[in-house]
Amino acid sequence: MEKRMAAATASASASYRLLNQKKHTSKRFLDHRRLVTNFGELHRSSSSSRGFMHHCGTAPLQSFLSRFLWALQKSSLNHIQNLPGIQHRTFGLKNVIQDEEELQTANTDWMHKYKGSSKLMLLPENTDQLSQILKYCNSRCLAVVPQGGNTGLVGGSVPVFDEVIINTRRMNNIISFDEVSGVLVCEAGCILENLISFLDKQGFIMPLDLGAKGSCQIGGNVSTNAGGLRLIRYGSLHGTVLGLEVVLANGNVIDMLGTLRKDNTGYDLKHLFIGSEGSLGIITKVSILTPPKLSSVNIAFLACQDYISCQKLVFQAKRKLGEILSAFEFLDAQAMNLVLDHLDSVRNPLPSSIYNFYVLIETTGSNECNDKEKVEGFLVDAMESGLVSDGAIAQDLNQASSFWQIREGIPEALQKAxxxxxxxxxxxxxxxxxxxxxxxxxxxxxxxxxxxxxxxxxxxxxxxxxxxxxxxxxxxxxxxxxxxxxxxxxxxxxxxGLGLMKAEKIYYSKSTATVELMASMKKMLDPNGILNPYKVIPQSLLLS
Amino acid sequence: MEKRMAAATASASASYRLLNQKKHTSKRFLDHRRLVTNFGELHRSSSSSRGFMHHCGTAPLQSFLSRFLWALQKSSLNHIQNLPGIQHRTFGLKNVIQDEEELQTANTDWMHKYKGSSKLMLLPENTDQLSQILKYCNSRCLAVVPQGGNTGLVGGSVPVFDEVIINTRRMNNIISFDEVSGVLVCEAGCILENLISFLDKQGFIMPLDLGAKGSCQIGGNVSTNAGGLRLIRYGSLHGTVLGLEVVLANGNVIDMLGTLRKDNTGYDLKHLFIGSEGSLGIITKVSILTPPKLSSVNIAFLACQDYISCQKLVFQAKRKLGEILSAFEFLDAQAMNLVLDHLDSVRNPLPSSIYNFYVLIETTGSNECNDKEKVEGFLVDAMESGLVSDGAIAQDLNQASSFWQIREGIPEALQKAxxxxxxxxxxxxxxxxxxxxxxxxxxxxxxxxxxxxxxxxxxxxxxxxxxxxxxxxxxxxxxxxxxxxxxxxxxxxxxxGLGLMKAEKIYYSKSTATVELMASMKKMLDPNGILNPYKVIPQSLLLS
The missing domain is CATH 3.30.70.2740 (Alpha-Beta Plaits)
Structure with missing residues (x-):
């Protein structure tokens, strides 16, 4: 009861502040509308006639911001009724990021290759808030960039100009886990590594694993159809994601959050949002099938003299290790040298000679003796047939982790180089x-x-x-x-994914008719083009 | 050379016949246009105002047919230039089915529950022909039913009224198989069992298997997102289908026939056509990832006294047999009795007592000794803990097949009952x-x-x-x-799938917003509503 009272008081005082603020902003409000519209038009036309252009005029953005904050915080007046999902008590200033340092990080990609100039990042705490933000932005043709852990490598998760960044990191609840079916349901902002840790305690694993797991969010993983290290065993997210909740550009929430392994009732539209890099909708919740954690893991680090041997080895591994193979990675001598040169913690487990190629094989199974026997048999054959020149099997978790460090350390070593x-x-x-x-x-x-x-x-x-x-x-x-x-x-x-880097290069891999169909989808689902503009689809198709 | 001459003669004579025919049909032709249009309108409005109605007036259909045949066979005149993909020499009368007996089979579903009254079935031999047929039908608002093996159970593959049936059975070529990647590319009309046999010789298997394999076609399997017996191991077709070629309602061919395990270049639109039951486009080619055939297969047939034991057993099996589990099926005593009563060839391998439930477990792995040890260990535990009351492991292929016969025979036994x-x-x-x-x-x-x-x-x-x-x-x-x-x-x-049986029942499993989004997709891809009408999506949504 006391808590409720306190909340009511806080709310009243917020209203009061806003009422005062309104007096000052009411004149500006009318102006903003024009500016906001201009901003929207500028935004949409910038790539069509003049190619990419950084328009750094912050006036319209600030206008939008004032109005946005005004609408967010104005609790007891008419306007808040239009934003029913946004609770001003929770969606306070802490979720509206204007701090320059924080914005700089959010504007810049992991590789420091792409840099936007957004002046506003919003951190919705739930689907309703995110829906209201999109509804508002869509009605004003304001472009937005959906952002998760911002670990992408193709400039897909940072603004091109001053788009509003919508980061899902405050939507990070695990909603449910069913240990009979292994189905996990969680919000989009859950960090992959946190999900891995959570599942570990339940005796399950995530069907995907990648180097960026400490930062990337599951919503981003699904939006980009992340592949990673376990795909060879558990397949792509198109197979393991069972359901999604998605917010469309117009703020409509599409509940496709099924938890069933099999459901053939109509078109399976969730697949449209898997891998479309936030350009068709923003994923807010994910339901995913997780495999049981199997007790026996073996990791071998092998050296091959030529590429043809690596190739034959992968063919053999799929056949002889078939059901337990969970990773088959390779690196060349140049990659190995880079890692050894730039990462202090890494050493080559096969230092006796210089090899041209290295292969990391991981198996995961339910029976230690059987698996060991299989892996050893496979390796003996591979050595005898000359496919493998040297090799080591990890004897403990530390060694296993050190083998993985070589492979997973390559991107970091490249950055340092x-x-x-x-x-x-x-x-x-x-x-x-x-x-x-x-x-x-x-x-x-x-x-x-x-x-x-x-x-x-x-x-x-x-x-x-x-x-x-x-x-x-x-x-x-x-x-x-x-x-x-x-x-x-x-x-x-x-x-x-394609992101900004390869949007215009799509025809190298897709037929004209297919790309045109993609553009039709985009236009249908996001007619104002507010979602992650300039990414994925060639702009010329969207403006025609 | 002689053959070519013969073909040319046949062609010339066909042209001649048609030229004569044209004289007789030219007056009717004008009439047909009106009738055809009426037919189209009638077709589209029939379910909206008066519910389903069999309109058996064959006049417009016959008109269409005359015109269609005329267009198909008229080689040297202007019209054929509008159908460039249809080679009159190959698309002759043998691919235009008007025979009543054949049509009766094609009009009737496997369960004899749904019956259409189509007077025309076309059997295109390649994508071009199929594309031209759709282009033509779309331009005249003529409804079509895509049909494969016609083994569906929800009335999805037969006409509701007198839609033109397009059966893909003559498009049955295997296009390529890559034994390194295991990727099979084939035409939609390949019968599943033929693909299984083909792959068997290459040392691979299909990732799906189902009772109807002797008749069903891969195009139909993919269109209906068929599940079947191996889904537990290899996942759904959304995971294993790598690429599709699809013909849209307007005849546009969409080449998404990739053979890559990973491809994140734009929206993965093939998923729209997997499971949409031919209502968004007709699948003409399929590229699918096939797993290597593993040498060791074990099949156990077990009895449980109650359902909770079955449930615990599946949980245990996923954990203890994890990587080798390839099927976990169950049937109750009523199903067993039906099979024993109606199928002479079947006997109960556990006849010593009456059990309430039976479970069939299949494992597939690469090492016979290891697998046997695992399965036996699992069964001993299951018996000791009381989950399983009795059980048998198949000792040879015959016994394995007889265990499967029980499970796969249930639909046939039900039909006979x-x-x-x-x-x-x-x-x-x-x-x-x-x-x-x-x-x-x-x-x-x-x-x-x-x-x-x-x-x-x-x-x-x-x-x-x-x-x-x-x-x-x-x-x-x-x-x-x-x-x-x-x-x-x-x-x-x-x-x-939903087919005709459950199109109007979709809301039991899908949210209103999701179904509306499906309807938008349908309207975008098939604006005239010619593809498999009355199926999958509630009609009211498509007419609004």
């Missing part, structure tokens, strides 16, 4: 490494070309490392890398 | 059998209530068997069965 051009490609396994070799020839000694990735899934991470960014190097890489991949019927983005 | 009301439901495992028991109480002795299905996936097949169809029995079952399932947040169609 200087400028890096990153390409995430799907290419038929037998052709995959040809690209790395061709790229080395093209670049001569001008840069260090590094190949690693998820060999088991045909996914190459091609990275070009140079002391600093250099247009001459870029011109050697692009469009060559995309053209080469396209010729092999590969994908120019296996798991990172 | 008389009239059957079939319900395919997803319900949380712990509640699943409550529905069977409640239904028995409701129906008293009036009908035999049978429960079986894919326990591992939470999928119950509830069947009510009666001597003949009886409205009083139906009134006891529906809407109760849907309301009950909806209350448990279950799905009223786990794997069979």
């Amino acid at each position: 200087g400028a890096v051009y990153k390409y995430d490609l799907s290419i038929p396994v037998e052709k995959m490494y040809d690209l790395v070799e061709e790229m080395r020839i093209r670049l001569g000694g001008k840069a260090n070309v590094v190949g690693y990735g998820h060999l088991g899934d045909g996914n190459l991470h091609l990275n070009v490392s140079a002391p600093q960014y250099d247009d001459a190097i870029l011109a050697e890489i692009e469009p060559f890398v995309y053209e080469w991949t396209s010729k092999q019927h590969g994908s120019i983005s296996a798991e990172h | 008389g009239a059957v009301y079939k319900y395919d439901l997803s319900i949380p495992v712990e509640k699943m059998y409550d529905l069977v028991e409640e239904m028995r109480i409701r129906l008293g002795g009036k009908a035999n209530v049978v429960g079986y299905g894919h326990l591992g996936d939470g999928n119950l097949h509830l069947n009510v068997s009666a001597p003949q169809y009886d409205d009083a029995i139906l009134a006891e079952i529906e809407p109760f069965v849907y309301e009950w399932t909806s209350k448990q947040h279950g799905s009223i169609s786990a794997e069979h």
